Amino acid sequence: MMAIVKNKVGIVSCSGEELPEGTVSRIATRLVLEKLRPDETVTICLPLFLAGGEDERSFTRVYPTITVDGCEKQCAKVGTSKYSGKPAATLLVTDILKKHPELELASRDELTPEETIVVDLMVEEIVKKVDEILYQQKRMGN
Ligand code: SF4
Numbered sequence: 001m002m003a004i005v006k007n008k009v010g011i012v013s014c015s016g017e018e019l020p021e022g023t024v025s026r027i028a029t030r031l032v033l034e035k036l037r038p039d040e041t042v043t044i045c046l047p048l049f050l051a052g053g054e055d056e057r058s059f060t061r062v063y064p065t066i067t068v069d070g071c072e073k074q075c076a077k078v079g080t081s082k083y084s085g086k087p088a089a090t091l092l093v094t095d096i097l098k099k100h101p102e103l104e105l106a107s108r109d110e111l112t113p114e115e116t117i118v119v120d121l122m123v124e125e126i127v128k129k130v131d132e133i134l135y136q137q138k139r140m141g142n
Contacts, residue, residue, distance in 0.1 A: 006137065007040060007134060007137070008040060008041065008042055008063055009037075009040060009041050009042075009063060009064055009065070009066060009088075009129075009130045009133050009134065010041070010042055010043065010044070010059055010060065010062075010063030010064065010065035010066070011029050011032060011033060011041050011042075011043050011065070011066050011067075011068060011126065011130075012043065012044060012046055012049065012059070012065055012066070012067050012068070012076045012079075012080050012087075013025050013026050013028075013029035013030075013043070013046065013067075013068045013069075013076055014026075014046060014067075014068065014069045014070050014074070014075045014076040015045070015046045015047060015075070016069075016070040016071070016075070019070050019071060020070075020105035020106060020107055020115065021070030021071050021093040021094060021097075021105060022070035022071070022093075023070075023107075023109075023111075023115075024070065024093045024105065024115065024118050024119050024122055025068045025069060025070040025076075025093050025122065027111070027119050028068065028093075028119050028122035028123045028126060029043065029068050029126065031119070031123050032123055032126045032127055032130065036123065036127055037127060037130050040130055040134060041130060042063060044056060044059055046075065046076055046079060049079060049080070049083065049084070050079050050083065052083075056084075057083050057084050058084065059080075059084050060080060060084040060085035060086070060087060060088075061084065061085055064088035064133050064137070065080060065084075065085075065087045065088055066087060066088060066089045066090070066091060066126060066129050066130065066133070067080050067087045067089075067090045067091070068091050068093075068122070068126060069090070069091070069092050069093070070092075070093045070094070071092070071093070071094050072092070072094060074090065074092065077090045088129075088133055089129045089132075089133070091122070091125050091126060091129065093118065093122055096118060096121045096122055096125070097118065100117075100118070100121070103115075103117055103118050105118060
């Protein structure tokens with residue numbers, strides 16, 4: 001049995017190219033991985049994960065994992081649950097849009113100022129979850 005890696009949280013983003021929600025999901029995940037929690041987070045590409053062998057598919061057994069999805073189809077959550085294990089937390093861009101109906105997504109390429117706000121809100125949600133998971137690990141002495 002593989003041990004959970006201490007002090008690291010896995011983040012798997014959906015790879016949505018078709019919907020602006022998928023773009024938000026990918027950019028927000030990348031910001032957390034590269035800028036906000038670079039030492040506390042790791043990732044894997046969803047397509048590699050879905051196509052992968054045992055190493056890739058043991059991801060959630062090694063890292064408590066947060067899935068970040070653009071829309072209700074929840075490709076990252078479904079793929080992760082099916083091939084690796086239950087994510088520790090699941091986040092959705094559309095949940096943010098429900099809370100902020102004044103914000104609309106339109107583009108898939110360059111972000112509009114409104115889309116940048118949605119990215120920032122998603123980043124906040126991801127960081128909050130990462131910190132919660134790490135705090136719980138510490139409390140449990142892992
Ligand atoms: S969750 Fe939605 S946006 Fe993301 S890859 Fe799936 S269909 Fe596309």
